[in-house]
Amino acid sequence: MALYATFMPPSSPKFNLYAKIRAPFNPYSVRVLNPLTIRASTTLDYSNVSANDKSSPLKTSNWQWKFKDNLVNIYYEEHVKESSEPSQNILMMPTISDVSTVEEWRSVAGDIVQRNGNANWRATIVDWPGLGYSDRPKMDYNADVLEKFLVDFINSPNSPIKQPENDLIIFGGGHAASIVARAAKKGLVKPKAIAAVAPTWAGPLPIVFGRDSSMETRYGFLRGTLKAPAVGWMMYNMLVSNENAIQSQYKSHVYANPENVTSGIVESRYALTKRKGARYLPAAFLTGQLDPVTSREEFLELFAALEGKTPVLVLSTKGSPKRSKAEMEALKGAKGVSKFVEVPGALLPQEEYPALVAEELYQFLQEYFGSVAYS
Template sequence: MQESLIWNWRGRDIQLGVDIRGEGPTVVMLPALSSISSRSEMHPISELLNSSFRCVAVDLPGFGSLPRPPTAWAPDAYRSFVAFILDRFSNPVATVAAGHAAGYLIGHVAGHPGSAGRLCLVAPTWRGPLPTMMGRRHPAFRALSRVVDVPGLGTALYRLNVNRPMIRMMSLGHVYSDRSWLTAQRFAEKLQVTNAIGARHASFRFVAGELDPMTSRDEFLQAARRVKDPILVVYGAKTPLRSKSEMQALSELPEISSVELPQGKLAVHEEFPTETAAAIRRFLGAAP
């Protein structure tokens, strides 16, 4: 069932897409923050879990399939939204969060125990692509993020970084491990996400690291240590090494369960939903 909800951020009502499937205890699903991400990336695992759970997949502000307002998105917006969505769909048995959404979820639950149920973190990240590649944050990244808001110039800058060749290269390099998975139809769907009205404002900020939920590995791990609820980390063996090292560091913390799947990169839940859903089912104690 496709729905939408209204979230108010600094006096502006923002419409976001929501998909609800199945019946039973609620599992909230938060997709990754990326230029090609939307709630649809959660559909494959929700189809495998909705026989036992009510799966609620929601687009994140500034991303997804609907038009997006020209907003200078910042981490505070995502912290506020995670609190909002967990209140809107209260008392979930679990929350599944991918990529940066997992980082925001950890930060929220560290201060609000029990608000998200069990935490299922899929390829969790805290650092955006440019800072990851450069090994550090740079003042120029923030300046470029402001330029992207300028009409005309911002669109041109966005298209230099988000276009068909670049999306294909980045997807096959970092997101998907099997080239044949990215069929023409799937690629067209990803392009549609990047072409949504207002897509450039959040997308470029994510790439530049301006939407990072934490500023260091230590902050990332310290937040996870404060979480009292059970945590599962799922990631793929072919995850890019710098990102994988962060996931492994998180997995090594006491009391955290982890599963390294034999395949998969940053979108392991989308490319290998059967294996990902099976790991989540085991963690939640649900029948296979």
Template sequence: MSTNLLTNPAAGAFGGKVQEYFWQWENQQLRVVYETIGQGSPILLLPAFSSVSTREEMGELAELLAPHFQVTVIDWPGFGESSRLSLDYRPVIYQRFLADFTKSVFNTAVSVIGAGHAAGYILQLALKEPQIFAKIVLLAPTWRGPLPTMGASQQIAAMVRGIIRFPIIGQLLYKLNTTPSFLSWMYSRHVFTNMAKLTPNFITKKWQSTQQPGARFASAAFVTGNIDTFRTQSEFLSLVQSLSIPIMAILGASSPPKSRQEMDALAALPNVDSVVVPGSLGLHEEFPVEVFEAILPFLKVV
């Protein structure tokens, strides 16, 4: 495992120092791209898992935090500018990656801010190695993928995932589910609340990310629930209750009903601070200023 600096300034999503982290999984080398901006105590930002997941969705929040902290944002393996190999993406890959990356890049306890499905991986690592994280912020946290949330059985989800892995029919099915019109519909349904922000340029950039070679493999794993870290709400809440690390949850006022119920259950726990801000599942990208103002006092407390 090694790290080196990327010299192409165009690679910077928000003006930070762009680096590569080379990581081995089952005798395959993955190139993971991450970006660092600012000075001070370290903070790790983890984007939400989704078909359009990139570190750029954390860009404005990273810029707001940079005057106060040294902020590092990653592209998860299988997403963004990181390697998109045809792996069987499952929790153990991301659990191992997050542990290895954090211990390799940081030499002190780091505060971590994770959106969506990143929550489960943060919490599991915090339980296993509590010395790694100083504070935890969960942005619109989720633990169940789209198909399971819609009620699909594990068998149906596995069948869909298998089909998407096929070379021709899988590519076609994936492309049909990542057209600009579909992405715009997805955002308007449960990611953003202000449709004016879904400009043609915004959607085109998201679409371009989904069309990278190998993009369908990790995306399908997320959509079908194959990278879900928990199977039940009680597992999720029990793990949170067992932690002594300070935890804050940021909830979107307009989150989908099922997701909001899950978030409210988390916020009700006695060891979790919570704040409701405008937005839905993409609140960190749509309302970065409101998120920043909500989390800064929590992060600043010694």
């Protein structure tokens, strides 16, 4: 979405903002390989791969997350294949954006769980608090809040994915991948493996305008305006909650091929922007409050800390916006990155090219866990 606005914060000079809104289990043994770089176009034949003809039984439910004084209903889906064998769980975290949703992972989940192999995969997709079909209470969203949610969802005794330690694989898109890596770096979660799909760390405005004290003041003013009762809704409806803005956003940089942006996708995302409390978390995302780190150096450190501990796959995309792509490319050959692959797409390759992404993710799973039979 293209954003152009002029704001007059108190005691601050006028400034212009222009930005594109990027918007019982049996454990396996893990083999940690040396980093390698692989180009998708030369390693896999995608000609016969399709996720659209894959289907899986779908269970939907809600989990109640208690955070401070809030009881937040969290929406999640389970994709499973009927089998008498024990299953290995994959947690799929949607890319954080103003229209984030579990829908972006559905085709990939259906593809992977229906495949036949030594492992029986089970995929759980969960909407972040404040986004998708989860509750959207008015609170001060930031990266720490989302990290706390991730840790609680994985580790709580009543979690729908509660299982033995080190027995969960996590796929995350965009900022979600970086938040997963940050939690793993701190030892708050101990995933068996991580796949970072089109990983990002800087919000739409900070990645363009930076984070000096002057800009942080202006971001705070914008954030407060978007959260305000009357003018906030007016600005949100103008910038985010209208079909033309969503279509423009997806065609310009969320998808690589504008022809892949269907009316159904636009209508689905538009409906999400009309949910109660829809503007609160996007206000934080836009202004950088959800950024898990503040520099490329810190971004690289997240992955370096996982060296020798957790296999990490990074899926970069050929059509990402220039600034976002530069951050993805910085992970090529970086410490802690076990495998680096480039696939078609932009910021949501898992939705735009689900068959290709599912194939790369499945190959990663096979390389590390596929040859290990259940004990």
